[in-house]
Amino acid sequence: MLEIEGLTVGIPHADGSFESMIEDIALRVDAGQAVGLVGEAGAGKSLLVHAIAGQLRPPVVARSGTIRFEGQDLLAMNAEVRQTILGRDLALVLPGGRARLDPLMKVGKQIARVQRDHDGSVSKKVAQARAIELLDRVGIPDADLRAEAYPHELSGGMAQRALVAMALVNRPRFLVADEPTSGIDVTIQRQLLEDFSSLCREEHVGLLIVTRDLGIVAHYCDRVAVVSEGRIVEDADVRTFFKSPEHPVSQELMRATILERQQAAAWSEQTGTVGAGRS
Amino acid sequence: MTQASAGEQPLEAGDQESASADVTGANGRPLIDVRNIAKHFRISRRENLVAVGGVDLTIGRGETVGLVGESGSGKTTLGRLILRLWDPTYGEVWYEDKRISHMQGSELRRWRPKLQMVFQDPSTSLNPRMTIRQALRDAVRGFKLSREERDRRIQEVLDAVHVPAALTEAHPEALTGSQQQRCAIARSLVMKPDLIVLDEAVSNLDVRGRLEIIELLREVQQQFGVSYLFISHDLTAVRSISHRVAVMYLGLIVEFASTDVIFERPVHPYTRSLLSAVLYPDPEAGAPHYTLEGEIPSPINLPPGCPLYSRCPVSEPECEQWTPELFPMEQTAGNVPHVAACRRIDDLTSGRVEMVASGR
Numbered sequence: 001m002l003e004i005e006g007l008t009v010g011i012p013h014a015d016g017s018f019e020s021m022i023e024d025i026a027l028r029v030d031a032g033q034a035v036g037l038v039g040e041a042g043a044g045k046s047l048l049v050h051a052i053a054g055q056l057r058p059p060v061v062a063r064s065g066t067i068r069f070e071g072q073d074l075l076a077m078n079a080e081v082r083q084t085i086l087g088r089d090l091a092l093v094l095p096g097g098r099a100r101l102d103p104l105m106k107v108g109k110q111i112a113r114v115q116r117d118h119d120g121s122v123s124k125k126v127a128q129a130r131a132i133e134l135l136d137r138v139g140i141p142d143a144d145l146r147a148e149a150y151p152h153e154l155s156g157g158m159a160q161r162a163l164v165a166m167a168l169v170n171r172p173r174f175l176v177a178d179e180p181t182s183g184i185d186v187t188i189q190r191q192l193l194e195d196f197s198s199l200c201r202e203e204h205v206g207l208l209i210v211t212r213d214l215g216i217v218a219h220y221c222d223r224v225a226v227v228s229e230g231r232i233v234e235d236a237d238v239r240t241f242f243k244s245p246e247h248p249v250s251q252e253l254m255r256a257t258i259l260e261r262q263q264a265a266a267w268s269e270q271t272g273t274v275g276a277g278r279s
Numbered sequence: 280m281t282q283a284s285a286g287e288q289p290l291e292a293g294d295q296e297s298a299s300a301d302v303t304g305a306n307g308r309p310l311i312d313v314r315n316i317a318k319h320f321r322i323s324r325r326e327n328l329v330a331v332g333g334v335d336l337t338i339g340r341g342e343t344v345g346l347v348g349e350s351g352s353g354k355t356t357l358g359r360l361i362l363r364l365w366d367p368t369y370g371e372v373w374y375e376d377k378r379i380s381h382m383q384g385s386e387l388r389r390w391r392p393k394l395q396m397v398f399q400d401p402s403t404s405l406n407p408r409m410t411i412r413q414a415l416r417d418a419v420r421g422f423k424l425s426r427e428e429r430d431r432r433i434q435e436v437l438d439a440v441h442v443p444a445a446l447t448e449a450h451p452e453a454l455t456g457s458q459q460q461r462c463a464i465a466r467s468l469v470m471k472p473d474l475i476v477l478d479e480a481v482s483n484l485d486v487r488g489r490l491e492i493i494e495l496l497r498e499v500q501q502q503f504g505v506s507y508l509f510i511s512h513d514l515t516a517v518r519s520i521s522h523r524v525a526v527m528y529l530g531l532i533v534e535f536a537s538t539d540v541i542f543e544r545p546v547h548p549y550t551r552s553l554l555s556a557v558l559y560p561d562p563e564a565g566a567p568h569y570t571l572e573g574e575i576p577s578p579i580n581l582p583p584g585c586p587l588y589s590r591c592p593v594s595e596p597e598c599e600q601w602t603p604e605l606f607p608m609e610q611t612a613g614n615v616p617h618v619a620a621c622r623r624i625d626d627l628t629s630g631r632v633e634m635v636a637s638g639r
Contacts (some may be wrong), residue, residue, distance in 0.1 A: 026493040040485055040487070041456070041479040041485050141576065141577065142577070153313050155350055155351060156350065157350050157351075185349040185350055185512055185575075186512065186514070186553065186555045186556040186557060187349065187553065187558070187571050188349075190556045190558075212485050212486070213558070214560035215557070215558030215559055215560045216558055217560075218558065218560050218561055218564075219558050219562065220557065238562050239562055239563075242560070242562050242563075244560060251498050252485070253509065254491060254560070256486045256487055257486055257560045258560070259490065260486055260489060260490055260515055260519070261515060261559075261560075262518075263490070263493075263519050264518035264519035265518070265542075267519050267520065267538070268517065268518045268519070268521075268538040268539045268541075268542050268543075269539055270539075271521070271523070271537045271539045271615070
């Protein structure tokens with residue numbers, strides 16, 4: 001469904017040299033499949049998402065490679081054609097919450113507009129009702145009232161959920177979610193991921209989740225790709241990956257994640273047994 | 280500790296066990312004693328937002344109290360009330376034998392440096408136009424330190440947080456997130472505080488950075504004897520640094536116990552639901568998932584009764600009218616009290632009622 005081959009993105013310099021930021025990326029996500037993209041801060045995960053979204057801005061350019069969505073190369077098509085696909089068939093959830101919403105427009109109207117931009121035949125009324133339905137679905141209480149709120153009236157977590165609602169409004173066939181649950185509480189995170197997961201299983205939506213959280217990968221992804229210094233260093237089935245990560249970068253990531261949990265458990269164990277020093 | 284002795288050796292050097300702390304100071308009082316504190320915000324003539332609704336909390340010298348809960352549960356507001364960044368609607372904050380919640384003017388200003396704060400995002404809480412050393416100097420400006428004393432202290436805290444000398448003359452943008460947070464911690468330490476409120480201080484870092492900063496915070500606590508209020512929605516981080524943990528929901532503490540008890544033997548339905556939502560980095564691990572339906576209700580014009588009523592998996596009709604109070608639990612570890620605010624607590628601890636785990 002989404003197939004990336006030989007993608008190299010970077011900055012061309014005047015002297016003819018090329019400073020690559022991500023190099024020779026190959027990645028494939030099928031319909032109904034969830035792929036996790038993990039890696040440290042600065043590894044190039046978000047740049048890859050920008051490339052898929054057609055958001056590369058000079059001086060950063062894609063030098064070579066293809067990003068095929070249902071067979072069509074997103075890089076080769078002109079911007080207008082790409083705009084008819086993005087936000088409709090291929091939707092994005094980007095991190096940043098409130099900053100990604102228009103501060104001067106009510107949230108419900110923003111969501112309705114994303115729908116009407118892609119399908120002019122939808123009436124304002126129908127689009128507004130659909131916006132409220134989606135706000136409700138992503139767990140916003142009193143969705144009909146919240147639709148009338150401006151972004152500054154929402155909490156960070158609610159703004160992030162509004163972004164998810166916006167991505168789902170046109171029933172996309174593919175969803176790219178970059179840190180979709182950052183700033184969202186664990187209980188709501190769980191609800192949202194369950195929602196993504198059922199889209200994947202029941203409506204065969206393809207899903208690319210960019211995350212730093214191996215817990216999300218373990219429970220909500222079928223495959224995982226590890227990015228380090230602009231390259232995909234490992235691409236494996238989730239069960240295989242967690243049993244035996246192969247690349248040193250994957251091993252290190254896994255080690256740190258496990259260490260964090262172990263240290264937490266070791267520390268908390270002491271707090272239960274000490275107590276003697278207290279009055 | 281008074282202002283006059285502030286320049287002496289680091290106080291109360293780490294003579295405690297790593298995970299123990301004296302809840303009470305020399306005079307038998309905890310460092311911070313919060314008594315029935317509340318903060319209401321008036322939204323309009325008819326709407327009243329209860330951010331914190333009557334909370335008791337103590338923090339001992341050299342102790343870390345973790346504060347967990349969803350966004351909107353009042354964690355940050357409680358931290359700010361303790362720091363006197365906001366005035367309480369009612370209730371008191373005692374700092375040993377001083378009632379700081381009602382101090383004003385110069386008296387309050389004298390206590391300000393004793394209570395510090397570290398924020399979530401160091402890239403926005405450090406001045407981008409100041410070098411790290413300038414930012415630290417700025418933090419002591421106005422406290423009449425001699426130049427030698429000032430520079431000595433700045434060096435001491437920079438050493439304590441392991442910031443390489445070369446970076447102290449750099450601007451924040453040249454530093455990684457973890458290095459920036461080290462500098463923010465150094466800045467909070469330079470006035471030798473007794474309490475630092477850490478509000479989501481590790482939430483913006485990746486796993487490496489979190490490990491580093493947590494270890495650093497423990498070291499700093501050993502060296503300076505400072506207490507922490509560690510506010511976070513990252514339960515693993517809270518677990519790895521707190522001596523005791525308070526769980527907040529809709530402006531109230533619903534459970535408070537030693538870290539071990541909160542994570543290993545929680546009783547309150549909300550605590551249990553919260554913990555079960557944590558995802559383990561193992562595809563085979565099928566943690567029970569007690570469903571909390573919907574999300575935290577709006578704190579505006581909150582109806583009386585148990586705040587969890589609408590989402591609770593074990594609620595009964597009577598819970599709707601039950602006014603929450605913290606009951607002491609029997610199975611208390613060591614001498615650390617364990618309290619929980621649930622009407623059905625006896626039924627839950629005796630196993631007469633089970634939380635129902637939903638399948639995924």
